[in-house]
Amino acid sequence: MRRRKPITILHLAGSGGWAGGETYLMMLAQGLDRSRFKLVVIVPERGALADNLQAEGIETLIMDMDRLGSVAPIFRLRSLLHARRPAILQTHGARANFYGRVAGRLAGTPVIISTIHNSLYDYPVGPLRRWIYLALDRLSARLAHCILCVAESHRRELITRYRLPPEQVVTIPNGVDIKRYCPAASVRTARQGLGICHESIVIGIIGRLTPQKGHCFLLHALCDLSRDCPGLRCLVVGDGELHKDLTDLAVRLGIRDRCLFLGARDDVPTILAALDILVVPSLSEGMPYVVLEGMAMARPVVATAVNGIPEVIQDHLTGRLVPRKDPKALADAIRALLADPPAAAAMGRAARRRVEESFSAEQWIKRMETFYFDQLDDASRRASEMALRPCPCGAENVGVHVLRNRGEILECRRCGLLTRAKTPSDEDLSAFYKDSYWDLYRDEQLTPGRDNVYHHVWSWVRRCRSETGVLVDVGCGSGALLALCRAQNWKGIGFDPSVQAVQHARSRGLDANAQGWPPCPLQDESADVVTCINVLDHLRDPFGALQEAWRILRPGGLLYIRVPNGPVHARIKSAQKALGLTGFAVFHLYGFGQRALLHHLPRVGFAVLDIRTALPSLQNVYHSPGRWASPLRRALKRIGVLLYQSLDRIGLNRMPWGMSLEVMARKDFPEAR
Numbered sequence: 138m139r140r141r142k143p144i145t146i147l148h149l150a151g152s153g154g155w156a157g158g159e160t161y162l163m164m165l166a167q168g169l170d171r172s173r174f175k176l177v178v179i180v181p182e183r184g185a186l187a188d189n190l191q192a193e194g195i196e197t198l199i200m201d202m203d204r205l206g207s208v209a210p211i212f213r214l215r216s217l218l219h220a221r222r223p224a225i226l227q228t229h230g231a232r233a234n235f236y237g238r239v240a241g242r243l244a245g246t247p248v249i250i251s252t253i254h255n256s257l258y259d260y261p262v263g264p265l266r267r268w269i270y271l272a273l274d275r276l277s278a279r280l281a282h283c284i285l286c287v288a289e290s291h292r293r294e295l296i297t298r299y300r301l302p303p304e305q306v307v308t309i310p311n312g313v314d315i316k317r318y319c320p321a322a323s324v325r326t327a328r329q330g331l332g333i334c335h336e337s338i339v340i341g342i343i344g345r346l347t348p349q350k351g352h353c354f355l356l357h358a359l360c361d362l363s364r365d366c367p368g369l370r371c372l373v374v375g376d377g378e379l380h381k382d383l384t385d386l387a388v389r390l391g392i393r394d395r396c397l398f399l400g401a402r403d404d405v406p407t408i409l410a411a412l413d414i415l416v417v418p419s420l421s422e423g424m425p426y427v428v429l430e431g432m433a434m435a436r437p438v439v440a441t442a443v444n445g446i447p448e449v450i451q452d453h454l455t456g457r458l459v460p461r462k463d464p465k466a467l468a469d470a471i472r473a474l475l476a477d478p479p480a481a482a483a484m485g486r487a488a489r490r491r492v493e494e495s496f497s498a499e500q501w502i503k504r505m506e507t508f509y510f511d512q513l514d515d516a517s518r519r520a521s522e523m524a525l526r527p528c529p530c531g532a533e534n535v536g537v538h539v540l541r542n543r544g545e546i547l548e549c550r551r552c553g554l555l556t557r558a559k560t561p562s563d564e565d566l567s568a569f570y571k572d573s574y575w576d577l578y579r580d581e582q583l584t585p586g587r588d589n590v591y592h593h594v595w596s597w598v599r600r601c602r603s604e605t606g607v608l609v610d611v612g613c614g615s616g617a618l619l620a621l622c623r624a625q626n627w628k629g630i631g632f633d634p635s636v637q638a639v640q641h642a643r644s645r646g647l648d649a650n651a652q653g654w655p656p657c658p659l660q661d662e663s664a665d666v667v668t669c670i671n672v673l674d675h676l677r678d679p680f681g682a683l684q685e686a687w688r689i690l691r692p693g694g695l696l697y698i699r700v701p702n703g704p705v706h707a708r709i710k711s712a713q714k715a716l717g718l719t720g721f722a723v724f725h726l727y728g729f730g731q732r733a734l735l736h737h738l739p740r741v742g743f744a745v746l747d748i749r750t751a752l753p754s755l756q757n758v759y760h761s762p763g764r765w766a767s768p769l770r771r772a773l774k775r776i777g778v779l780l781y782q783s784l785d786r787i788g789l790n791r792m793p794w795g796m797s798l799e800v801m802a803r804k805d806f807p808e809a810r
């Protein structure tokens with residue numbers, strides 16, 4: 138389906154003077170169908186990139202990006218995204234990728250794409266800085282909807298090292314405008330323009346003068362070759378920090394007269410036309426344009442077998458591959474090509490065919506357009522999945538939106554209730570609580586590790602109501618609370634779907650019934666207290682359960698609820714997920730936070746008397762794998778209880794910070810409603 142208005146794609150460039158990325162963005166600017174796509178590019182500073190894009194009619198914005206690790210750019214970018222509302226945000230390079238992921242998520246940008254032009258593991262920075270970059274990159278990687286790589290080797294690296302889901306990482310190899318590179322261009326004219334004798338043998342290297350490009354290995358190879366190849370010349374095209382070091386090295390090796398340092402040039406096709414062989418001795422690359430350009434010019438390319446290069450050059454067929462940092466292998470490969478000009482020419486023609494078949498700009502643009510449409514389709518699927526779910530609280534048309542975890546947990550905008558996006562079927566759920574639940578949590582039910590919680594609940598109930606009465610425990614398990622009731626001459630009635638738990642309670646002479654909740658067989662206004670200890674979030678219909686509790690309570694009767702603190706668990710779960718961990722945080726069918734409880738209890742007819750962070754239990758309900766985990770958790774539990782007790786003294790448990798919340802509510806008297 139064609140969309141009428143052009144789709145806005147906002148690009149965030151890694152730097153203003155970044156060669157490969159500039160080509161990438163310029164090709165998009167020139168190639169994308171402008172009736173369907175509108176490009177806006179943010180660059181961190183003025184420079185060639187901004188000028189060239191503006192000349193191409195592309196809107197260009199300047200935004201200061203600071204160093205990676207600063208937070209200001211995140212907010213700058215977020216407000217820009219809020220103002221522009223692009224459908225797609227595509228970022229380039231480690232720094233821009235990190236800022237884009239975080240700001241894009243904060244602004245709710247529908248599609249966030251991070252582009253990987255080179256491996257972070259090869260970034261030319263110190264080890265500490267690289268470690269920080271990698272940590273930030275890895276932590277934030279899952280915030281991107283898609284990670285776009287220019288080489289398959291980068292994609293494999295991300296899937297294995299970052300453990301990213303394969304469907305999140307896509308490869309679209311770079312393409313080159315083959316019309317710009319004409320293999321039939323006159324060698325004589327090109328060489329005349331550069332002041333080189335037509336009869337010379339000319340090799341060349343094109344790229345910034347940085348350690349990553351491996352110039353020094355080529356100079357050593359040249360020294361080796363110059364002995365048996367007197368007419369050999371080497372063009373060094375590009376500028377950079379190593380200019381002086383490299384000219385000095387050429388002097389030391391005695392090959393200064395063979396090297397032509399030409400500086401940065403924008404007539405790459407002419408330079409390539411002058412060459413017999415293009416050399417790319419880089420230590421690390423993504424999918425370098427210069428290799429594609431040399432091949433498009435039908436020149437044999439001798440390159441190091443790093444990252445994406447072997448995905449383009451097939452050794453001995455469409456070029457030569459050599460190990461990196463190996464001047465001897467480099468010299469041998471060049472020597473072999475110089476010794477057999479017909480074979481070298483055939484290799485050049487095969488290289489041109491390979492680029493025409495698989496790496497042309499037209500193919501690249503087509504793949505990019507399809508990719509953008511696929512990403513938008515995914516985004517609208519994500520949006521519709523979320524929007525179609527009504528909140529179980531009955532709220533209509535308020536919309537439910539993604540909270541975290543790529544749509545795993547949803548949050549109702551009106552009541553704050555958290556819901557799992559995917560829930561098991563009713564049959565699976567009732568079978569689980571009827572049969573399996575007891576087997577899994579038998580230990581918790583039969584050991585005294587949670588007795589502190591039951592005593593705490595019981596003493597709170599007793600403080601609120603002094604005379605004896607009827608207490609109904611929803612989800613009574615093996616009857617720990619019912620036993621406390623009996624000891625104080627209360628009548629305790631329990632309900633639990635687990636047949637074995639109820640059998641156990643009955644064997645202790647307690648009044649327990651094997652059935653779920655609701656419905657409840659008790660009459661209207663027959664109970665004084667209803668307790669729901671860690672059950673509400675397990676129930677398919679928690680609001681029906683509250684209604685039922687209200688029905689059986691006498692006016693003025695008490696409702697006690699203990700639930701995991703939904704928002705806290707959701708936050709921990711999403712942090713865990715980002716780190717690739719499981720366990721610890723729990724999330725059943727629903728997550729109740731303070732806001733959801735305060736919203737729903739009055740709607741059912743309860744007056745909330747008190748809501749607070751609950752006393753932690755002394756035992757962990759959930760089994761932890763590993764020998765170390767259990768003693769460690771026990772120790773943490775003890776610390777948690779001590780911390781709770783001290784914060785209780787100063788009233789800080791009145792805030793919803795803990796892992797569980799507890800509420801005491803009263804069924805309103807009829808006249809109060």
Ligand SMILES: [Zn+2]
Pocket residue numbers: 528529530531532549550551552553554
């Ligand atoms: Zn709701």
